[in-house]
Amino acid sequence: MLNNYIIPILVIVILGYGFFKKTSIYDNFIEGSIDGLKILIEIIPAILAMIFAVNIFIQSGVLDTIGGKLKDVIPMVILRPISGNASLAALANLYKMYGPDSYLGYLGSVIQGATDTTIYVLALYFGSVHIRKTKYALGVGLFADVCGILAAFIVVRYFF
Amino acid sequence: MINIIWFLLISIGICYSFFTGNQEMGDIILDSSYSAYELILSIGPLIVLWSGIMNIASKSGLLRKFSNLLNPFLKKLMPSVKNPKALEYISSNIAANMLGLGSVATPAGLKAMKELDRENPNKGVATEGMITFLVLNTSGVTIIPMTVIALRKAYGSINPTAIILPSIIATTVSTISGLTLDYFIRRRNVK
Numbered sequence: 001m002l003n004n005y006i007i008p009i010l011v012i013v014i015l016g017y018g019f020f021k022k023t024s025i026y027d028n029f030i031e032g033s034i035d036g037l038k039i040l041i042e043i044i045p046a047i048l049a050m051i052f053a054v055n056i057f058i059q060s061g062v063l064d065t066i067g068g069k070l071k072d073v074i075p076m077v078i079l080r081p082i083s084g085n086a087s088l089a090a091l092a093n094l095y096k097m098y099g100p101d102s103y104l105g106y107l108g109s110v111i112q113g114a115t116d117t118t119i120y121v122l123a124l125y126f127g128s129v130h131i132r133k134t135k136y137a138l139g140v141g142l143f144a145d146v147c148g149i150l151a152a153f154i155v156v157r158y159f160f
Numbered sequence: 161m162i163n164i165i166w167f168l169l170i171s172i173g174i175c176y177s178f179f180t181g182n183q184e185m186g187d188i189i190l191d192s193s194y195s196a197y198e199l200i201l202s203i204g205p206l207i208v209l210w211s212g213i214m215n216i217a218s219k220s221g222l223l224r225k226f227s228n229l230l231n232p233f234l235k236k237l238m239p240s241v242k243n244p245k246a247l248e249y250i251s252s253n254i255a256a257n258m259l260g261l262g263s264v265a266t267p268a269g270l271k272a273m274k275e276l277d278r279e280n281p282n283k284g285v286a287t288e289g290m291i292t293f294l295v296l297n298t299s300g301v302t303i304i305p306m307t308v309i310a311l312r313k314a315y316g317s318i319n320p321t322a323i324i325l326p327s328i329i330a331t332t333v334s335t336i337s338g339l340t341l342d343y344f345i346r347r348r349n350v351k
Binding site: 002003004006007010011012014016017019020021023025028029030031032033035036037039040044046047048049050051052053054055056057058059060061063064079082083086088089091092095096098099100101105106109110111112113114115116117118121123124125126128129130131132133134135136137140141143144145147148149151152155156160 | 161162163166170172173174176177180181182183184189192193195196198200204207208209210211212213214215216217218219220221222236252262263266269270273274276277279283285286290291294295297299303304305307308310311312313315316317318319320321322323324325326327328329330331333334335337339341342345351
């Protein structure tokens with residue numbers, strides 16, 4: 001229910017607010033799209049690099065040595081805190097193998113949507129102000145990720 | 161870090177294929193560029209569209225309004241942060257992250273770190289405020305994970321948006337558990 005309405009609601013609220021505030025919504029849309037396009041172009045090499053590496057790893061079949069039903073989610077879970085592009089590449093492999101509407105497809109989707117690139121963000125933000133002693137930040141950040149992933153397991157079981 | 165991960169993924173994959181006598185590795189490498197091309201083409205346009213829509217929210221002041229709404233909550237979460245400018249940047253970072261506006265979120269977040277570092281007595285050491293902010297940022301709630309939706313659509317999902325509510329629930333659990341642990345660590349340190 002909510003899933004089907006949330007995007008149209010957001011679109012109408014955002015456009016309506018912009019329109020009644022008398023801002024030029026069309027120009028702002030174009031301007032934002034150009035920014036989006038620039039970001040997309042900037043991340044293309046990173047996506048290419050990660051698809052290259054993740055495909056080699058996953059399609060080599062090395063995960064088959066582990067066994068178990070959930071082995072194919074492992075690359076996603078490990079790569080998620082480090083690189084958003086790498087986990088996206090792993091997610092695409094998951095969709096290719098099982099389809100986006102399978103149990104693993106849903107699980108991967110929720111993990112990707114619910115957690116962030118914790119290690120990368122910490123490195124970027126602390127690095128920007130030259131902080132070397134990060135104390136318990138990484139521990140708490142990864143703890144939150146683990147809880148998010150466990151929640152994803154439970155929620156996906158319940159919803160699908 | 162990224163060097164190690166990248167190297168490990170590639171070398172483990174290639175060595176394993178030698179080990180098992182898998183002859184398809186050459187094809188896998190050649191195909192990877194095509195997979196990347198497919199992925200970029202399939203998720204790109206929707207990301208561009210969404211950036212445009214979100215820029216309307218940013219320019220009309222809706223984003224600002226939303227971040228003002230978050231401000232009092234963040235003040236409570238980060239009692240050690242007294243600098244109002246830092247709080248303002250933190251609010252706009254979190255608000256932009258919630259709406260999936262990465263390009264607005266990151267500059268605001270870096271400014272917030274700079275402001276937080278201004279009142280840092282031990283330069284080079286993270287403050288409590290910084291850690292709470294980053295826990296909130298990295299576990300942060302994204303209302304609409306548009307990249308995932310775009311990818312699901314590209315792979316022929318019959319209901320690409322079905323994951324919105326489950327993702328919001330899972331990310332809320334992640335945020336609350338991160339903040340709780342952070343709170344208890346702070347309290348223990350006071351004693």
